[in-house]
Amino acid sequence: MKRSPTFLYSMLAFGFAFLYIPIFVMMLYSFNDSRLVTVWGGFTTRWYTALLENEQILEAALLSLEIAVTSATLATVLGTLAGLAMNRMGQFRGRTVFSGMIAAPLVMPEVITGLSLLLLFISLQELTGWPASRGANTVTIAHTTFAMAYVAVVVQSRLASMDQSLEEAAMDLGGRPFNVTWDITLPLIIPAMASGWLLAFTLSLDDLVIASFTSGAGASTLPMVIFSKVKLGVTPEVNALATLVIAIVSLGVLIAGWNILKKQRSAHG
Amino acid sequence: MTDTDKNNEPISQSCQGTPWKDETQTPFIKIIEVSKRFEDATAVDNVSLDIYRGELFTILGGSGCGKSTLLRMLAGFEPPTSGRIFIDDVDITDMPPYERPINMMFQSYAVFPHMSVAQNIAYGLKKEKLAKAEIKERVEEMLELVQLTDFAKRKPDQLSGGQRQRVALARALAKRPKVLLLDEPLAALDKKLREQTQFELMNLQDRLGTTFVVVTHDQEEAMTLATRIAVMKEGSFIQTGTPGEVYEFPCNHYVADFFGNINVFDATVIGNGEGTVEVELDTSGTRIIAPHHEAISEGSRIQIGVRPEKLLISTEAPTGEQYTITRGVVEDLAYYGNRCVYRVRSHTGRIIQVSAQNYQRSAELLLEWDDEVYLSWDTQCSVVLSE
Structure with missing residues (x-):
């Protein structure tokens, strides 16, 4: 069967338009010199200046970044250990149950994860007095918990595709178990750990539901602030903020892509 | 190399x-x-x-x-x-x-993908905690041994399969x-x-x-x-x-079959001699005295094997006491240049495989399909197979 190229190209254009036109519209309106979001009132950058003077948003952004970096790092460490254990411990009793349980947070509705963690924190507080109040700490713990599952899955799939005899070869050549992990296994799963970290970071930065459940007064993450602002009506300030976020993300993707390209070139050069 | x-x-x-x-x-x-x-x-x-x-x-x-x-x-x-x-x-x-x-060369070679050829070879020596100078010397020696000196800095994904195999070999041998x-x-x-x-x-x-x-x-x-x-x-x-x-x-x-082709005949032991057994082939009734180091009780069922290249194929009957001779018709033949493989149907109806060197230089086939032939083999070449 032969499809006409016109049809294919128009479908492609339609798909991309569907994805990107809303974003472009939003970016455009961040430069709109009008309080009304849907009416164009000329070009301005005043929303950006206003944004930079808005301490509530800046604080929230900083808090979000802090939580994202901490929880992504913790999740990468724990998730990697979980992935290693699942891959290396062979057929121990209840392995299937364990691997199912590790992957469960991936499919669990966020509302349920959030609610159950909230209940956990409350009962912990009643029993042990810790955490004294809910805030950045509890959000970090919550994010680590669910992001860990993603890291574990990524690391585990990398390990599964790795030639087991590489580690045996290292051991055969005189590497003790610790050497083998350090010299062979870790360097080979670092790309998986890096993508796991980025995934965890993004998930944490992005999360509204779990953060809303587990955070307390005075500790609002960026999504929480944006969401509460939007409830009062979309302001061009929020558009400006979103545009900045997109700019930063695009820059990150570009740098990563450029690095990969450079690596590939040097590998074939 | x-x-x-x-x-x-x-x-x-x-x-x-x-x-x-x-x-x-x-x-x-x-x-x-x-x-x-x-x-x-x-x-x-x-x-x-x-x-x-x-x-x-x-x-x-x-x-x-x-x-x-x-x-x-x-x-x-x-x-x-x-x-x-x-x-x-x-x-x-x-x-x-x-x-x-002991060192091992793995079937997949297991060359460490994130290390260069030289680093791969040096890995085992580093774990042995040899002095830097000695490691360098041994790596160079190994690279020379497997002729990969020019590839020392390459990564495994830039090597061919044969080169990776040599890296694995050098790496395993480096530790002596x-x-x-x-x-x-x-x-x-x-x-x-x-x-x-x-x-x-x-x-x-x-x-x-x-x-x-x-x-x-x-x-x-x-x-x-x-x-x-x-x-x-x-x-x-x-x-x-x-x-x-x-x-x-x-x-x-099983062993006979594992190492190349063999024609196998079912037979019955009818007597024992000095380092030999006398058997009768089931299909043709031919009696053979085959070499065998231990006696087998009379009436035992055994097998006699003859390798295809031990069989002689000719249009005239060979003379000589030591030969076992049977007759047949060429049913199929395959020409390999250096040799021909014939599938001959003997007069008892079974197929016997013969491999013959082409000694003579001739573009024509020496034997053709449906030719009447004699098959013979030196009795010394009969292998007594148990089971």
Whole structure:
């Protein structure tokens, strides 16, 4: 069967338009010199200046970044250990149950994860007095918990595709178990750990539901602030903020892509 | 090693003579009643084996026969369920792999992808905590040995399969192990490279004198490489001997069949002589006196095997007492240039395979389809097969 190229190209254009036109519209309106979001009132950058003077948003952004970096790092460490254990411990009793349980947070509705963690924190507080109040700490713990599952899955799939005899070869050549992990296994799963970290970071930065459940007064993450602002009506300030976020993300993707390209070139050069 | 001069050197095995026949020699590797049982299967079943210093010993068998498990037990990756393993009079049974004086070349080569060729070779030496200068020297020596000096800084993904194989070999040899284990060393190479590498391996082993233990499923590889071959089936050795012994004096049908083609005739023992048995072939009633070292009780059912290249094919009856002769018709033939393979239907109706060298230079076939022929073989070439 032969499809006409016109049809294919128009479908492609339609798909991309569907994805990107809303974003472009939003970016455009961040430069709109009008309080009304849907009416164009000329070009301005005043929303950006206003944004930079808005301490509530800046604080929230900083808090979000802090939580994202901490929880992504913790999740990468724990998730990697979980992935290693699942891959290396062979057929121990209840392995299937364990691997199912590790992957469960991936499919669990966020509302349920959030609610159950909230209940956990409350009962912990009643029993042990810790955490004294809910805030950045509890959000970090919550994010680590669910992001860990993603890291574990990524690391585990990398390990599964790795030639087991590489580690045996290292051991055969005189590497003790610790050497083998350090010299062979870790360097080979670092790309998986890096993508796991980025995934965890993004998930944490992005999360509204779990953060809303587990955070307390005075500790609002960026999504929480944006969401509460939007409830009062979309302001061009929020558009400006979103545009900045997109700019930063695009820059990150570009740098990563450029690095990969450079690596590939040097590998074939 | 790629230069042709070296390939043309006469091939002498570094293992001098036949130490396995010399009772004063002590074996270098002693495998004593080793078994390996997994939950639901026995992979290696009470195996004992002596391997002598400098041998290029081959363990041959089909997939699942337990040969790889045995090799992994030698390397230390699998603990035996029972039995002991000694190397150079040291019990290594409970030694972890990183302490054994043994290195292994893996079937997948297992070259570390994130290290350069030189780093791969240096890895084992670094773990041995040798001085930097010595490591450098040995790496260079190894690179030269496998002719990869110009590739020292390359990463494995920039190498061909044959080059990766040489990296794996150099890496395993760099530690100067007492024993080198090779798991299907040539299986991943294409045919031409395999033949070349085979000679390189033999030359290398000859020069270094290291004891090699090779595991393979390829009988041709085993025959060309080995000083001795152990044929393995279902977890035990069925025959151990030099390539010549296992080919010309197979102990049973399985071994005979494993090493090339063989024509097998069912027969009944009718008498025993001095180092011979007299049998009667079931189909033709022909009586043969075949060489055999032990007596078989009269009336026993046995098999007589004859290799296709031991059969003579001719249009006239050969003369001579020693020949067993039968007649037949050429049913099929295949021309290979250097030889012809004929499938002859004998007068009793069975197909006998004959392989004949083409001595004469002739574009015409010497024998054609449906030609009446005589088949004959020297009775000395009859192999008595048990089972």
